[in-house]
Amino acid sequence: MPRPAKHHPERGDARTRLLEAARDVIRAKGFAATSVDDLCKAAGVSKGAFFHHFETKEALGVAAAAYWAETTSAFFANAPYHRLDDPLDRLFxxxxxxxxxxxxxxxxxxxxxxxxxxxxxxxxxxxxxACAASIFGHAATLEPDIAAAMAARGIEADWTPASLARHTQAVLQGAFILAKATGGREDALDSVDHLKRYLTLLFSQPRSKGNTHDGR
Amino acid sequence: MPRPAKHHPERGDARTRLLEAARDVIRAKGFAATSVDDLCKAAGVSKGAFFHHFETKEALGVAAAAYWAETTSAFFANAPYHRLDDPLDRLFxxxxxxxxxxxxxxxxxxxxxxxxxxxxxxxxxxxxxACAASIFGHAATLEPDIAAAMAARGIEADWTPASLARHTQAVLQGAFILAKATGGREDALDSVDHLKRYLTLLFSQPRSKGNTHDGR
DNA sequence: ACGGATATACCAACCGACCGGTATGTTTCA
DNA sequence: TGAAACATACCGGTCGGTTGGTATATCCGT
Structure with missing residues (x-):
């Protein structure tokens, strides 16, 4: 039975399909509750293919985290808010x-x-x-805008751009837990609104000199 | 449903030991990765005892969440900050x-x-x-103090005590994820500090409605 | 240009260990 | 003595992982 093969490209077809299946199934069921067979079925691939591309299930987890980091960083890099001129506007x-x-x-x-x-x-x-690298790598992309916004407004703070960037991720991760707990999005959105309000207050609260600017 | 009387209360009954083992082992390994045998071994009881007290592993999960809600609410109810006079002081x-x-x-x-x-x-x-009941039940215990603090300072906000209470839980949950990612506590503590700063800014806002933050 | 050696990409069948859960007791105590 | 509180042995199914194989693509000496 000849099967259609197309294997000159660097990354095999089955590998990517498994990574995408992992992204979807693990988000729905968790890593431990997701079996290799689950993944193979979702990807339409045999078990042999799975262990051809990944030594162990753990190795797939690492690769899935790396794939997530890749795809999400491209996703955010192409988002429209990057076209805004003001760093603080970009942060918001x-x-x-x-x-x-x-x-x-x-x-x-x-x-x-x-x-x-x-x-x-x-x-x-x-x-x-691998997950930590993805989370903190993503957080780090926010630091330049935060630092620039602080500099532009002459803000002297007892917090660093890095800590604020990581805090935004903490709020988002926590918001996701609330959303999973209720099954709805409202509490998550409310929490992100609190984060926005925090940023608004932070950047309209001159620590050093009285600089009067628009609140936003 | 009601707890049976303890016949021979030496060292706590098997049910409680299993609940405590669940609390510890599941926090370390997750629910799915924790086997019934793991729990029995950690609690020092037999598998027969497990299924005598819990119909299924899922039922233990529900009971563990309820036990968590019980014990943590008692833990926080006895914490010293409740003796403070000012509601905002209690919140901080x-x-x-x-x-x-x-x-x-x-x-x-x-x-x-x-x-x-x-x-x-x-x-x-x-x-x-069961988990949602624990999380939101705990958050609800913060609402009276938040509401009282708002009233005492005449704060008119576009957020509710409930949403702020839940936001505190989101920040804490997110902070835990950061802690697990790094293995350290610093990022978690930094994030809680940002939460404290947010509360400080929120409750030092001008009490009249003439403030300028549009928050959008 | 061509055949063979080699490597890649995949597959179906299989394996021992361990999983959640059960059957059948034995002990403990009101 | 009866019921609740345990314990032991066991079961069918599923788990992560292995085996042995096939089909295709690429390299290379001739």
């Missing part, structure tokens, strides 16, 4: 963009690496590290 | 108290029901509901 644009993503089922808008981190941080350090 | 006392708890290994200070929610929200609705 990011948060607003995150809000627009929160739609549909939690399995569709929540964070793969956040979910996996919480589940496997103790038992699969390799996956945990 | 709560947050500060949460900070002091963040110590040791993540498995020791993170939230059982937050972890379980994220993992089983899709596959075990009964557990998810």
């Amino acid at each position: 644009g990011y948060v607003e963009f995150r809000k627009t993503i929160i739609d549909g089922d939690p399995a569709e808008f929540t964070c793969l690496v956040g979910t996996m981190t919480q589940e496997v941080y103790g038992s699969h350090p390799a996956i945990r590290d | 006392g709560y947050v500060e108290f949460r900070k002091t708890i963040i110590d040791g290994d993540p498995a020791e200070f993170t939230c059982l029901v937050g972890t379980m929610t994220q993992e089983v929200y899709g596959s075990h609705p009964a557990i998810r509901d």
Whole structure:
């Protein structure tokens, strides 16, 4: 039985399909509850193919986290808010963009690496590290705008751009948990609104000199 | 449903030991990765005892969430910050108290029901509901102090005490994820500090409606 | 240009261990 | 003595992972 093969491209077809299946199924069921057979069925691939591309299930977890980091960073890099001139506007644009993503089922808008981190941080350090790299790498992309916004407004703070960037991720991850708990999006959106309000207050609260500017 | 009387209360009965084992093991390994045998071994009881007290593993998950709600609510109810006179002081006392708890290994200070929610929200609705009841029940205990603090300072806000209370839980849950990702507590503590700063800014806002933040 | 060696990409069948759960007791105590 | 509180042995199914194989693509000496 000759099967259609197309294997010169660097990344095989089955591998990508497995990674996409992992992204979807693990977000819905969690890493531990997702069996290799689940993944193979979702990807339309045999078990032999799975272990051809990934040494172990753990290795797939690591690759899935890396794939997530790749695809999401491209996704955010192409988002429209980057075209805004003011750094602070871009920061608010990011948060607003995150809000627009929160739609549909939690399995569709929540964070793969956040979910996996919480589940496997103790038992699969390799996956945990790959997830951490994704989370903190994404947070780091916010730092330049935060730093520029602070500089533009002469803000002297007892917090760093890095800590605020990571805090935004904490709020988002926590919002996802609330959304999963209720099954709805409202509490998550409310929490992101609180984050927006925090940013508004932070950047309209001159610590050093009285600078009067528009609140937004 | 009601607890049977203890016949021979030496060292606590098997049911409680299983619940405590569930609290510890599930926080470290997650619900799905924790087997019934794991729980029995950790609790020092036989498998027969497990299924004598819990119909299924899912039923144990529900009971573990309820046990968590019970024990944590007693824990917070006895915390010293409740003795403060001012409602806002009690709110900050709560947050500060949460900070002091963040110590040791993540498995020791993170939230059982937050972890379980994220993992089983899709596959075990009964557990998810029990976890949600614990999370939102705990958040609700903060509402009276928030409302009183708002009233005392004449704050008219576009947010409700309930939404702020839930936001505090979102930040804490998100902070736990950061802690699990890094293995350390610093990012978690930083995030809670941002929450404290947010509360400070919120409650030092001008009390009249003439403030300029549009928050959108 | 061509055949063979080699490597890649995949598949179906299979394996031992372990999973959640059960059947059948034995002990403990009101 | 009866029921609740445990314990032991076991079951069918599923788990992550292995085995042995096939079809195709690429390289290379001739």
